[in-house]
């Protein structure tokens with residue numbers, strides 16, 4: 001499919017792709033124009049790997065859960081061979097939704113209308129009164145499949161049959177997090193929020209803690225906004241960490257204590273003093289605390305609204321303890337979430353103004369710029385090619401391009417802001433070109 005490369009003008013792309021000291025944010029219409037939202041639905045949600053849930057939501061053969069990508073309802077179901085598969089939840093007869101409940105367990109899938117029956121692998125196995133039909137076979141009337149892959153227990157779906165494998169999109173995030181076994185974690189709690197803001201405002205908000213002293217006094221006490229670092233990334237992710245201060249052991253109300261909750265498997269002594277933040281392109285945030293993982297799943301519903309599911313994952317052994325009580329971690333993040341959603345909604349409201357033009361990044365926001373570069377790269381149809389600036393210490397000014405012997409933000413440049421970055425940048429460019437040719 002030809003790419004609609006006119007979604008932003010060359011001038012708009014150039015303005016974003018400059019060094020962050022001179023760059024501007026994405027233009028107003030990226031957050032307000034339904035036409036750009038439609039483009040993102042078509043070119044991002046329908047082409048990229050989209051995280052939709054956890055593999056343990058369908059733990060045994062026949063168990064399933066429903067999800068949606070861009071208004072297409074999908075069923076994720078585990079087969080008798082233990083494989084997780086995904087299908088459009090649409091009967092091939094007259095289009096009825098085959099599964100009604102949000103989740104459940106079935107022996108086979110039977111359409112509630114005229115009782116066509118599909119096996120767990122999507123194949124049609126029973127359709128009464130179809131014997132004499134011409135050009136009809138059970139083989140060609142299976143449920144329509146969707147590509148499904150699992151990484152660290154996170155289920156990703158892709159509506160594009162020609163997309164590269166998930167590992168290509170994740171890049172070196174796979175290696176970066178391989179010391180952890182998030183697949184074994186289980187959900188202790190889940191909350192859904194409707195936020196009247198564009199999904200990119202929410203993603204940008206997750207990228208910085210410039211707003212923390214004022215908006216999140218509770219959070220800023222546990223992890224001061226100027227203690228932390230960004231990672232050099234290669235692929236569809238952004239990440240960094242913040243340092244736990246003083247007596248704080250995790251992010252939780254009442255002083256950030258773990259209340260006896262042990263560290264998760266794979267957590268090192270260094271990790272025990274940090275909270276890691278990962279944005280997994282396009283719509284998932286994974287926040288790794290010493291004793292739990294917090295996940296945000298974004299579903300862009302309209303140009304100005306986003307549904308956000310927030311989930312708290314713990315080690316099963318931690319949850320099995322008789323005195324397990326995650327309420328301090330849940331309440332902490334529910335409070336923080338609501339603080340964030342509030343300013344994102346105000347931002348959506350403010351940027352509707354006829355007077356608003358794209359603003360500027362502070363020196364605390366190169367990571368917001370980094371996310372916007374990913375968006376700009378996708379708008380340009382070029383994969384993830386822009387070199388993103390890495391802040392090695394949040395309490396020190398980011399290096400200037402000439403100090404770091406590199407340039408930032410320009411397509412195809414080869415930055416050297418961290419160990420191994422020349423190789424990383426070269427790999428990113430090579431892969432991006434490969435994927436760009438598909439787009």
Ligand code: FES
Nearest residue numbers: 091093094111114
């Ligand atoms: S619509 Fe499903 S069996 Fe008729």
Ligand SMILES: [Fe+2]
Nearest residue numbers: 205211216340
């Ligand atoms: Fe925040």
